[in-house]
Amino acid sequence: MSMERCSQCDETKDSDFFEFEDGLCESCIVLNKLGNEWNKLNQNPIQSKINAQENFCKKNKVPNFTSSDGICFSCKKQIFNSITEEKAETEHITGCPFCCRSFCD
Secondary structure, three states: OOEEEOOOOOOEEEOOOOOEEOOEEHHHHHHHHHHHHHHHHHOOHHHHHHHHHHHHHHHHOOOOOOOOOOEOOOOOOEHHHOOOHHHHHHOOOOEOOOOOOEOOO
8 A cells, every 4th residue: 555645635545546646636636627627717828828938947047037016018019919828827937928028137
């Protein structure tokens, strides 16, 4: 019998019977996925992209150079209007797609 503690719900479960992934038990994994889908459906597209970039940066341990509202400090345009959800989820955004100003200078 091999016991493992879930880092989210803090329950100890037998890992021979319950699956664990990244320190989470299968119940928490399912709840997180459902919660993420619910959030995607109920967020405005800009906020969803901002959150996707924040998650990408946390996951990859890189600094998030985008502003919390997605507005470029130089040209004042909403950068996430021209950035796809997929790009926000998979690429490190370091500059404005409109005025080409770097956010990391």
